[in-house]
Amino acid sequence: MESRPVVASAHRHDAWCIVVTTRLPAPHLLRPIALLALVLFSLGPMLLLVLQSFAFGWRWPTLWPDTLQLDAWRNVSSGTLGRGLFTSAGLAIATTCAAVLFALPIARGMATLPRPWSHIAAALVFLPVAAPPIALGAGLHVVALQLGVAGSWSGVWLAHCVPAVGYATLVLTGVLSTRDARDEEVARTLGASAVHRWRYVLLPQLRGALTEAAAVAFLVSWAQVALTLLVGGGAVRALPIEVLALVRAGQETEAAVGAVLLVLPAMLALSALRRGAARV
Amino acid sequence: MSRSLTTPAASRLPLLAAALVAAPVLVGAGYAILASLGLAGPGQAANGMLDASRWHFVLSSRSTWWSIGWSLQVAIISTALATLGAVVVAAAFSTSTRADRWARGVATLPLPVPHLVAAASALLVLGQSGLLARIGYALGLVQTPADMPPLVYDAPGVGLMLTLAWKEWTFLALVAIAVRGSIGDLYDETATGLGARTWTRWRLVTWPLLWRGLLPSVIAVFVFALGSYEAAVLLAPVQPAPLPVLTMERFADPALARRGDAYVLALLALGIAALAVGLHEWSRARWSRLHTDTTRGASS
Amino acid sequence: MTHTITLSVRALHVPFGHEQGLADISFDVASGERLVLLGPSGEGKTTLLRAIAGLVPVSSGHVLVRHREVTQTAPEVRNVVYLHQVPVLFPHLRVRDNVAFPLTVRGVARRQRDAQVQPLLERLGLAALPDRLPHALSGGQRHRVALARALAAQPAVLLLDEPLAALDPALRADVRHAIEEAHAVSDAALVLVTHDLEDAARLGDRVAVLLQRRIAQCAAPAELFARPATLEVLRLLGVHTELSGVVLAPDVAQTALGHVPIVATSAPVGAAITVGLRASVLEISAITEGPADHVGATGRVVSVQHAPSGPLVRVRVATQELLVPVPGVPSWLRLGVQVHVQLRDDARHEPFPAYPC
Numbered sequence: 001m002e003s004r005p006v007v008a009s010a011h012r013h014d015a016w017c018i019v020v021t022t023r024l025p026a027p028h029l030l031r032p033i034a035l036l037a038l039v040l041f042s043l044g045p046m047l048l049l050v051l052q053s054f055a056f057g058w059r060w061p062t063l064w065p066d067t068l069q070l071d072a073w074r075n076v077s078s079g080t081l082g083r084g085l086f087t088s089a090g091l092a093i094a095t096t097c098a099a100v101l102f103a104l105p106i107a108r109g110m111a112t113l114p115r116p117w118s119h120i121a122a123a124l125v126f127l128p129v130a131a132p133p134i135a136l137g138a139g140l141h142v143v144a145l146q147l148g149v150a151g152s153w154s155g156v157w158l159a160h161c162v163p164a165v166g167y168a169t170l171v172l173t174g175v176l177s178t179r180d181a182r183d184e185e186v187a188r189t190l191g192a193s194a195v196h197r198w199r200y201v202l203l204p205q206l207r208g209a210l211t212e213a214a215a216v217a218f219l220v221s222w223a224q225v226a227l228t229l230l231v232g233g234g235a236v237r238a239l240p241i242e243v244l245a246l247v248r249a250g251q252e253t254e255a256a257v258g259a260v261l262l263v264l265p266a267m268l269a270l271s272a273l274r275r276g277a278a279r280v
Numbered sequence: 281m282s283r284s285l286t287t288p289a290a291s292r293l294p295l296l297a298a299a300l301v302a303a304p305v306l307v308g309a310g311y312a313i314l315a316s317l318g319l320a321g322p323g324q325a326a327n328g329m330l331d332a333s334r335w336h337f338v339l340s341s342r343s344t345w346w347s348i349g350w351s352l353q354v355a356i357i358s359t360a361l362a363t364l365g366a367v368v369v370a371a372a373f374s375t376s377t378r379a380d381r382w383a384r385g386v387a388t389l390p391l392p393v394p395h396l397v398a399a400a401s402a403l404l405v406l407g408q409s410g411l412l413a414r415i416g417y418a419l420g421l422v423q424t425p426a427d428m429p430p431l432v433y434d435a436p437g438v439g440l441m442l443t444l445a446w447k448e449w450t451f452l453a454l455v456a457i458a459v460r461g462s463i464g465d466l467y468d469e470t471a472t473g474l475g476a477r478t479w480t481r482w483r484l485v486t487w488p489l490l491w492r493g494l495l496p497s498v499i500a501v502f503v504f505a506l507g508s509y510e511a512a513v514l515l516a517p518v519q520p521a522p523l524p525v526l527t528m529e530r531f532a533d534p535a536l537a538r539r540g541d542a543y544v545l546a547l548l549a550l551g552i553a554a555l556a557v558g559l560h561e562w563s564r565a566r567w568s569r570l571h572t573d574t575t576r577g578a579s580s
Numbered sequence: 581m582t583h584t585i586t587l588s589v590r591a592l593h594v595p596f597g598h599e600q601g602l603a604d605i606s607f608d609v610a611s612g613e614r615l616v617l618l619g620p621s622g623e624g625k626t627t628l629l630r631a632i633a634g635l636v637p638v639s640s641g642h643v644l645v646r647h648r649e650v651t652q653t654a655p656e657v658r659n660v661v662y663l664h665q666v667p668v669l670f671p672h673l674r675v676r677d678n679v680a681f682p683l684t685v686r687g688v689a690r691r692q693r694d695a696q697v698q699p700l701l702e703r704l705g706l707a708a709l710p711d712r713l714p715h716a717l718s719g720g721q722r723h724r725v726a727l728a729r730a731l732a733a734q735p736a737v738l739l740l741d742e743p744l745a746a747l748d749p750a751l752r753a754d755v756r757h758a759i760e761e762a763h764a765v766s767d768a769a770l771v772l773v774t775h776d777l778e779d780a781a782r783l784g785d786r787v788a789v790l791l792q793r794r795i796a797q798c799a800a801p802a803e804l805f806a807r808p809a810t811l812e813v814l815r816l817l818g819v820h821t822e823l824s825g826v827v828l829a830p831d832v833a834q835t836a837l838g839h840v841p842i843v844a845t846s847a848p849v850g851a852a853i854t855v856g857l858r859a860s861v862l863e864i865s866a867i868t869e870g871p872a873d874h875v876g877a878t879g880r881v882v883s884v885q886h887a888p889s890g891p892l893v894r895v896r897v898a899t900q901e902l903l904v905p906v907p908g909v910p911s912w913l914r915l916g917v918q919v920h921v922q923l924r925d926d927a928r929h930e931p932f933p934a935y936p937c
Contacts, residue, residue, distance in 0.1 A: 109293060127306075138312055259401070
């Protein structure tokens with residue numbers, strides 16, 4: 001939006017008309033305050049967790065921990081959190097690979113469906129995403145029992161794949177259905193085989209979407225609690241399970257460390273994703 | 281939408297593939313039905329006979345409906361709060377200035393934060409000896425932790441509501457920003473030329489379109505809030521237990537016979553989710569019809 | 581048509597992206613009059629319209645609507661309605677509500693709204709569609725709804741931005757009629773932007789030619805085609821052939837076709853000029869025995885083109901090529917054949933535009 005001095009008088013209070021209807025003080029003050037509030041609201045809770053992870057004793061009613069130390073962090077590699085991290089990473093990577101591999105051809109096929117089949121397909125794909133994990137896990141647990149994988153890593157992995165494939169498909173369908181597929185027609189008439197078309201036409205254009213789908217699938221598995229608990233039966237100790245146990249046990253500092261470990265990779269992945277998308 | 285390059289028979293294949301994605305849920309639901317009737321799973325009756333007693337027990341027990349109602353209420357309120365916050369962010373920081381873009385980035389930064397972590401930090405902030413209470417102490421409003429009104433483990437579930445709202449707000453803000461961007465300025469401009477002032481434009485043009493674009497995500501957020509286990513287990517009161525927590529309790533019930541309850545509850549939850557999926561797709565179809573068709577060219 | 585000036589643009593300077601903007605734009609449009617802004621793409625016609633509507637800022641100059649200065653006022657109170665090239669209908673409102681929108685925002689009560697909207701719907705052929713949503717309308721119907729809606733706002737000035745661009749011929753005629761019908765029930769001053777000459781000639785009471793970010797000429801179509809103000813305008817119109825010549829007298833020029841009457845020029849005798857000849861004033865005939873007693877020249881046929889208006893013969897005369905229409909292609913006409921090119925009898929006394937080189 002270029003600057004519009006002529007329309008400035010009509011537009012200046014645009015946003016704030018919705019939020020406040022009374023007379024405003026100088027608008028230039030309100031915006032920085034709103035920005036500050038936004039930062040505190042969005043990042044505050046996370047920063048508090050980080051602080052807690054370094055805390056050793058934090059008595060009432062101080063606003064700062066009694067002492068700060070690295071012990072809880074140092075113990076990560078040797079303790080349950082370290083093992084949980086490892087387990088979760090393995091599960092998440094495996095889930096991501098499977099999810100993207102399945103989602104891509106499915107999404108591509110879905111993009112060619114006419115209405116109303118496309119809507120039915122979209123609803124079907126959304127089902128594993130919307131299904132409450134506890135409910136889903138209960139059913140999948142019985143399935144896992146039948147398959148003999150209940151309580152094992154593979155069982156949990158398969159369970160994670162169920163919502164992950166759904167999420168990844170949704171992400172890819174969004175991009176594929178709005179894409180102009182005529183470039184594939186052109187490639188065909190120019191003699192490109194299916195493999196060539198995938199390699200030179202489709203995949204380069206889908207790089208952003210594929211990254212996004214992978215990120216979502218990773219997150220679904222990484223943060224998963226209910227499915228891991230129900231299908232893993234407590235035997236598969238993924239990181240969120242350990243963190244949950246620590247929180248319930250009241251071990252605030254260790255729990256905070258685990259929470260930060262949970263969040264950090266996810267946030268880094270997301271910002272890398274955004275920067276990649278912005279560059280494209 | 282891209283044109284199909286396949287023959288009519290093969291063109292139904294993608295539908296099958298989509299069904300494959302949903303299959304685990306349906307299969308799981310199928311097995312859950314069997315388990316709830318004592319025909320499979322840990323609660324399996326020794327004689328292999330159909331046993332509908334768990335259904336009867338769960339559906340007639342007051343605590344079931346209390347839980348469902350409580351969960352629904354929490355989900356509705358937290359979704360409403362998240363929607364409000366998202367719309368404010370999308371409207372307030374809608375221009376392309378550096379500050380606005382930065383603000384939008386900050387607002388959507390907590391997107392990858394898991395429910396579990398959000399709940400854990402909620403305990404630190406909203407707990408009776410948490411940050412808010414300590415700020416209250418510094419301001420002289422609170423003397424001891426007990427003076428702080430309970431926001432977690434409380435009957436109305438305020439802490440849970442706030443946490444769910446916080447988590448879902450970032451997602452909805454992202455969608456709201458995208459929808460607002462895709463609506464663009466043309467309608468606003470046209471309305472301006474026809475004599476509509478700022479508030480009227482918002483009320484008659486921008487907001488109705490924004491809402492229709494946002495509705496599918498609002499429904500999705502509602503379902504996510506309803507189904508969240510980890511936030512509920514950390515922040516909700518013991519009674520009434522939210523639906524996911526109740527389900528988990530029954531699932532791990534030492535009395536094997538009562539484990540069937542978990543499957544009944546799971547099926548109820550899946551039923552609600554299926555309903556929401558239908559609504560979601562309906563609202564999404566309506567939005568895409570409204571939105572993409574009017575950006576077509578003038579030649580028909 | 582009354583002659584009160586509804587829209588006045590005075591010495592308007594409009595910035596245009598990072599390039600040099602529109603400079604010194606001035607014109608008036610009377611109530612009920614149709615002014616067409618003609619010019620090549622990228623000249624800033626859309627920017628000019630949007631500046632008049634108040635959607636882009638101006639660096640200097642004045643816009644007056646009904647003698648009221650509106651240059652600094654917000655678009656919603658200027659009483660100027662701007663229509664985009666592709667009709668922008670509110671997708672969530674039905675046809676009836678779209679058309680009633682200007683009344684809704686002015687707080688008109690429902691019953692009164694319906695009463696005012698109904699005649700507009702009927703006038704523009706939309707009476708059968710009041711409950712349709714925009715996505716279910718055809719292209720022509722969408723244009724009509726946009727026009728009806730604009731009329732409901734009872735604007736003083738109506739701005740149409742390339743309404744007929746990118747339309748197929750059938751739809752074009754449909755929308756052209758819709759514009760004429762709409763304008764017939766309104767006393768708004770209508771400014772229409774196009775890069776198409778046919779539309780300009782058909783729709784405009786006057787045509788303002790925008791060239792190099794300025795108004796090169798503003799005249800009725802007949803005047804414009806007969807006497808383009810500059811060589812650039814002549815070239816833009818694209819219906820003239822250029823013939824080089826030399827000034828013999830202020831109103832006569834010596835050309836390859838002989839003596840040709842020209843519009844009085846201030847160029848001195850002997851100066852080189854370019855004369856603009858519309859193709860329709862020329863004719864060809866076979867070379868005959870005997871002395872040539874007409875104004876004309878001999879040339880060689882280079883090619884025959886088939887245009888929608890009829891066959892055109894391209895003849896090379898000396899160093900120039902002239903395009904001459906023929907009612908039909910005679911049997912003796914072939915490539916390379918020598919022909920005689922001359923001015924038609926009935927066109928011989930009308931002075932032609934001439935421009936110094």
